[in-house]
Amino acid sequence: MSRIAVYLTGGIAAYKAVEVVRGLQKQGHQVRVVMTENAEHFVAKQTLAALTKYPVLDNLWVESEQAKISHIELADWSELALVVPATANIIAKLAYGLADDAASTTLLATSSPILVVPAMNSHMWSKPSTQRNISQIKADGVKVLEPVVGRLAEGYSGKGRMPEVSQVLAWVDSFLSNSNSDKRIVITAGGTLEPIDPVRYIGNRSSGKMGIALAKAAASAGFKVDLIVGNISVDLPDDINIKVSQIETTEQMLKAVKENFEAADVLIMAAAVADYRVKNYVNHKIKKQAKIQYQLDLEETPDILKTIGALKRPDQLVIGFAAETNDLLENATKKLESKNADIIVANDVSKNVFGNDEDEVTILQKKSCPLHWQRMDKSKIAKRLIKLVEENLIKK
Structure with a gap:
């Protein structure tokens, strides 16, 4: 089983990420969580801390964490990084190597494989800038599970909806086992x-x-x-x-x-x-x-x-x-x-x-x-x- 760092960013689909964390744990993986400030508007970090039995990394400047350089410690600890849901903002940061918060800084320091599950409004997803960023992170070796067509939070349908939790878990499992990727x-x-x-x-x-x-x-x-x-x-x-x-x-x-x-x-x-x-x-x-x-x-x-x-x-x-x-x-x-x-x-x-x-x-x-x-x-x-x-x- 693997050590997986799950990154929650600020999209409405953040609540689904809680089930992803639970699913990974049920599969036997050890999970720790990183959250952006915007993600915490959708899901309380105490929920993820209680589930994982680890403090959530959301701030690089907490005094109790400074001694061990928390983002480097977590980046080194993880064998896989999973960004779910991934907003257009975090995708852009990955594409350009920006590091201005705990999540983007830890991802930049991560040498293990990075898997990204985008979820956003369909217009944001189809924007040329977003598609350029997606192409760039793919070229950099990041794996992307594209969003699906479905009803969005805005009340209409389009491509941007996060895939079902079961599909995300199966995708992660397939990547880790890598048994069928060449089939x-x-x-x-x-x-x-x-x-x-x-x-x-x-x-x-x-x-x-x-x-x-x-x-x-x-x-x-x-x-x-x-x-x-x-x-x-x-x-x-x-x-x-x-x-x-x-x-x-x-x-x-x-x-x-x-x-x-x-x-x-x-x-x-x-x-x-x-x-x-x-x-x-x-x-x-x-x-x-x-x-x-x-x-x-x-x-x-x-x-x-x-x-x-x-x-x-x-x-x-x-x-x-x-x-x-x-x-x-x-x-x-x-x-x-x-x-x-x-x-x-x-x-x-x-x-x-x-x-x-x-x-x-x-x-x-x-x-x-x-x-x-x-x-x-x-x-x-x-x-x-x-x-x-x-x-x-x-x-x-």
């Missing part, structure tokens, strides 16, 4: 659409919730994520570790997966791919005519999972989903064998799964007994599946 994972989400004419298409009921949850869980675990999305009914993630590609048809998804998988360690095919497409696409709207029946002539679409399963290297991991309405384990087992997949996530989609926040799945792996996961939130399934991915990569 890349390709994830597909949503449904593919096969056009009949410029207006109509063949599709399915997939919302994309499972694939999006997997992308977020993988990014939180430190993976670089290539997210390939079809038709979805949920918001795309806003994460610097997730690169999004949007497609429409199965053929387009196959092309995107092939392009990304060669450099990847893992593929998770969570998308609901259309199995059939119209053989003869009509490039104009088909008009409804009385007493005339219209028949669609269909042909199979490419089998993405089977195609990639045949191409994977021994060091790569391929995971597929089996969405079934009957004979779940029998059909999923056949899929595991025929697609050359390492893992199949089987779920019964007749049980109100599409668009729902929860699911119940069974994990099938070669030479292993099925693992049944009781009904739970899809985000929890995603986290458990990413943990399983990590375990399998170690075996690889």
Whole structure:
């Protein structure tokens, strides 16, 4: 476990930093706190002192601390510095090497890694000066967890909101473990659409919730994520570790997966791919005519999972989903064998799964007994599946 100095600066999100401190302690880390004068307008320093069992450093001129040069002592003590929330002001000080208070002076004296979690008004975040400062501190080796889009204290939405405490903790944990920072994972989400004419298409009921949850869980675990999305009914993630590609048809998804998988360690095919497409696409709207029946002539679409399963290297991991309405384990087992997949996530989609926040799945792996996961939130399934991915990569 690590010695972590947490720096609270003067933003409304300072109250969340208290939970970050508690979370780090629960993970077994030793934590001490530095606060700016403005931060103390939002959170009392006595709260942090009580939690950490250490006095909060907020003043360089306290007589009892002068003998040991408090900011140097803390800078030398810390194995990691975490600035949360980081205001535009402290980011500017970091960029220019300014040291005019306890926080900025201690950060300037710190030789251990510095992690920064900005949180501010969206207009302040997008300001060219702020972005220049962000680029500068990144160039200096500071790690930055960018703010997310969400409702701000001002009452409107924009990019500037501090990420959830759980995401901050996962990001810190990922940095410290550094086990997945060089790993890349390709994830597909949503449904593919096969056009009949410029207006109509063949599709399915997939919302994309499972694939999006997997992308977020993988990014939180430190993976670089290539997210390939079809038709979805949920918001795309806003994460610097997730690169999004949007497609429409199965053929387009196959092309995107092939392009990304060669450099990847893992593929998770969570998308609901259309199995059939119209053989003869009509490039104009088909008009409804009385007493005339219209028949669609269909042909199979490419089998993405089977195609990639045949191409994977021994060091790569391929995971597929089996969405079934009957004979779940029998059909999923056949899929595991025929697609050359390492893992199949089987779920019964007749049980109100599409668009729902929860699911119940069974994990099938070669030479292993099925693992049944009781009904739970899809985000929890995603986290458990990413943990399983990590375990399998170690075996690889």
